Amino acid sequence: MSGGTYLGMPAFPEAARAATRDERLRGNLRHATHTIRDKRARAVAELPDWAELRAAGAAIKDRTLRHLDGYLERLEEAVTAAGGQVHWAADAAQANEIVTRLVLRTGEREVVKVKSMATQELGLNAALERAGVRAYETDLAELIVQLGDDLPSHILVPAIHRNRREIRDIFAERMGDWGRPAPEGLTDEPADLAEAARLHLRQKFLDAKVGISGANFMVAETGTMVVVESEGNGRMCLTLPETLISVVGIEKVVPTWRDLEVFLQLLPRSSTAERMNPYTSMWTGTSDGDGPSTFHLVLVDNGRTDTLADEVGRQALRCIRCSACLNVCPVYERAGGHAYGSAYPGPIGAILTPQLRGVDTALDASLPYASSLCGACYEVCPVAIDIPEVLVRLRERVVEGGEATVGGTRVRIRPARGHAAERAAMRAARWALDHPGALRAGQRVAGRMRRLQPRRLPGPGAAWSRTRDVPPLPPESFRSWWRRTRGESGEAGR
Amino acid sequence: MNAREVVLGRVRRALADVPRGEEPEREPLERGYLESHQPADPVELLAENLADYRALVHRATAGELPGLVARLLAERGASSVVVPAGLPPGWLAEVPDEVRRVADEEAATARLLDGVDSVVTGCAVAIAETGTVVLDAGPDQGRRRITLVPDHHVCVVAVPERVVDSVPLALRRLDPSRPLTWISGPSATSDIELDRVEGVHGPRRLDVVLLGA
Numbered sequence: 025m026s027g028g029t030y031l032g033m034p035a036f037p038e039a040a041r042a043a044t045r046d047e048r049l050r051g052n053l054r055h056a057t058h059t060i061r062d063k064r065a066r067a068v069a070e071l072p073d074w075a076e077l078r079a080a081g082a083a084i085k086d087r088t089l090r091h092l093d094g095y096l097e098r099l100e101e102a103v104t105a106a107g108g109q110v111h112w113a114a115d116a117a118q119a120n121e122i123v124t125r126l127v128l129r130t131g132e133r134e135v136v137k138v139k140s141m142a143t144q145e146l147g148l149n150a151a152l153e154r155a156g157v158r159a160y161e162t163d164l165a166e167l168i169v170q171l172g173d174d175l176p177s178h179i180l181v182p183a184i185h186r187n188r189r190e191i192r193d194i195f196a197e198r199m200g201d202w203g204r205p206a207p208e209g210l211t212d213e214p215a216d217l218a219e220a221a222r223l224h225l226r227q228k229f230l231d232a233k234v235g236i237s238g239a240n241f242m243v244a245e246t247g248t249m250v251v252v253e254s255e256g257n258g259r260m261c262l263t264l265p266e267t268l269i270s271v272v273g274i275e276k277v278v279p280t281w282r283d284l285e286v287f288l289q290l291l292p293r294s295s296t297a298e299r300m301n302p303y304t305s306m307w308t309g310t311s312d313g314d315g316p317s318t319f320h321l322v323l324v325d326n327g328r329t330d331t332l333a334d335e336v337g338r339q340a341l342r343c344i345r346c347s348a349c350l351n352v353c354p355v356y357e358r359a360g361g362h363a364y365g366s367a368y369p370g371p372i373g374a375i376l377t378p379q380l381r382g383v384d385t386a387l388d389a390s391l392p393y394a395s396s397l398c399g400a401c402y403e404v405c406p407v408a409i410d411i412p413e414v415l416v417r418l419r420e421r422v423v424e425g426g427e428a429t430v431g432g433t434r435v436r437i438r439p440a441r442g443h444a445a446e447r448a449a450m451r452a453a454r455w456a457l458d459h460p461g462a463l464r465a466g467q468r469v470a471g472r473m474r475r476l477q478p479r480r481l482p483g484p485g486a487a488w489s490r491t492r493d494v495p496p497l498p499p500e501s502f503r504s505w506w507r508r509t510r511g512e513s514g515e516a517g518r
Numbered sequence: 519m520n521a522r523e524v525v526l527g528r529v530r531r532a533l534a535d536v537p538r539g540e541e542p543e544r545e546p547l548e549r550g551y552l553e554s555h556q557p558a559d560p561v562e563l564l565a566e567n568l569a570d571y572r573a574l575v576h577r578a579t580a581g582e583l584p585g586l587v588a589r590l591l592a593e594r595g596a597s598s599v600v601v602p603a604g605l606p607p608g609w610l611a612e613v614p615d616e617v618r619r620v621a622d623e624e625a626a627t628a629r630l631l632d633g634v635d636s637v638v639t640g641c642a643v644a645i646a647e648t649g650t651v652v653l654d655a656g657p658d659q660g661r662r663r664i665t666l667v668p669d670h671h672v673c674v675v676a677v678p679e680r681v682v683d684s685v686p687l688a689l690r691r692l693d694p695s696r697p698l699t700w701i702s703g704p705s706a707t708s709d710i711e712l713d714r715v716e717g718v719h720g721p722r723r724l725d726v727v728l729l730g731a
């Protein structure tokens with residue numbers, strides 16, 4: 025019932041080629057990404073201090089990551105003091121086992137879920153299903169994906185690959201199997217489809233005894249959890265059930281209450297291009313007579329500490345999952361989300377997945393090549409993750425092997441076979457990074473890299489580089505702005 | 519070793535490059551951004567931004583409020599309304615007696631609230647720059663579920679007292695130990711071909727009354 029699986033998916037170039045041939049998928053994606061992209065630019069332009077907010081966002085996240093152990097301990101203390109229970113999971117199996125046990129202990133066999141990329145990453149729904157527990161996804165898009173026995177393809181609009189006609193058919197055919205059927209004569213008007221979802225899910229919310237969520241932020245100082253959403257299904261899952269289980273990656277912690285002032289400005293404008301999303305819920309432990317009487321927080325590692333161990337790759341953990349990088353990525357636009365083979369599509373997936381899972385499989389090893397290094401993702405990223413820099417680092421790991429941390433242990437990765445053609449390109453790219461002059465030239469990293477690379481990428485990159493269409497670089501990049509205004513010593517500068 | 523120690527141990531090993539004794543809080547964090555974008559008229563901006571997100575904005579003096587609330591409920595054809603324990607009684611003074619008052623209490627379960635048409639509340643803080651009202655479960659706002667399950671929410675904002683310019687200023691006024699709900703327009707989705715549709719699970723109609731002198 026949790027839909028398809030990412031396991032056994034073909035490597036990026038194969039999957040991307042298939043998606044590129046799918047005209048309708050490409051059309052939907054192009055329309056969607058361009059629409060959000062333009063709206064985002066307008067929402068960001070409203071704030072004259074965007075660059076400073078972005079710098080502060082990056083700096084807060086870097087500071088948190090540098091002292092993650094201390095902040096996690098503080099968070100645990102604060103959540104516990106407020107009446108919550110904190111659990112720790114080193115990997116997906118442990119996390120799923122903990123959640124399953126907590127659900128079974130309530131005696132319930134159904135749970136309502138609010139969209140959470142972490143639980144998607146963990147494969148939680150499938151694990152619950154094996155234990156006889158049905159997990160109902162309650163985001164409209166997740167519902168479409170779940171009813172369609174499908175996989176999400178975009179962080180923010182997971183059903184971006186489905187058009188209204190298909191959604192109508194999925195609702196009409198499948199809702200009845202899951203609960204209240206779709207109304208007779210359902211049309212494909214978005215308002216009608218939303219109404220059908222409202223009616224279908226209302227019963228689930230009113231009956232639910234257990235809710236499962238992720239969180240966008242966790243405040244170490246106060247133990248406060250934050251969930252940002254649009255539809256109200258989050259509020260339903262967070263307030264109506266008796267038991268709430270939040271499953272959250274350890275990198276979602278921020279040090280102080282005040283830090284939210286930065287992220288609550290960065291996130292809505294970057295993701296849905298709104299000044300503020302319709303609903304944000306914040307809760308601290310449990311409150312008497314209001315909301316769940318039992319609150320569990322499951323803190324998940326599952327490769328995050330391996331990512332943290334790499335001084336360059338670490339910055340991927342700053343990600344606040346806004347999806348802005350997807351919407352500007354020429355590769356994503358052509359390849360679609362499924363080609364990335366994980367819960368994390370697009371540029372962020374290309375740097376996060378190979379770090380969370382390692383580069384052992386052909387799919388994961390090919391992800392760092394799923395980019396033209398054009399740098400557009402970096403320019404829009406609200407926490408200034410230098411995605412091209414991490415991609416280069418990971419390509420190096422794939423091609424030349426070297427030290428990495430896998431499952432908490434330091435290992436030496438052997439060079440991947442069959443990538444000999446990349447070696448030349450890698451050497452050239454490394455040259456640029458090894459020469460401070462090239463870096464100081466500011467955003468020219470991306471520009472230079474493009475010149476230093478063959479026009480058409482060899483090997484796995486070839487599939488998309490044929491249709492490559494690189495957006496122009498802005499006149500002054502964040503990096504050059506940062507260097508110009510902060511000098512060389514900025515904490516978040518790299 | 520339990521999972522907690524495993525994870526914390528991995529974090530510490532991963533951070534081998536961080537100098538021992540580095541204290542994050544010793545160095546102040548550079549916050550070059552603005553505390554407020556200094557709107558000329560915060561109440562006006564609040565009204566504009568609320569309306570931009572399809573909340574229906576009204577203005578009333580204390581004398582006009584009871585009549586306005588009665589009219590807003592009547593427009594929706596409401597036959598029942600949830601009343602937070604600390605809502606000023608006068609606010610509902612002109613709502614006819616036939617409109618059933620439902621108290622916000624333990625017994626008012628979600629299932630019961632599902633049969634109630636409207637809810638009237640105050641608000642803790644409203645943010646001009648984002649068009650947001652924030653509820654903190656105070657006496658005039660009640661439990662979180664009463665503003666979630668009914669399909670119509672009338673939120674009364676005392677202006678200018680409850681209005682702040684910006685997100686940073688709002689956080690300063692709020693108490694993190696209380697359950698907080700930030701609301702910016704009615705529930706919405708753009709999941710179907712990016713067409714914005716108002717109203718999925720939360721109240722599909724949000725009336726915000728700016729209550730002035």
Ligand code: SF4
Pocket residue numbers: 294342343344345346347348349350372401404405406407408409
């Ligand atoms: S990498 Fe940056 S732009 Fe991409 S989803 Fe994460 S925060 Fe957003």
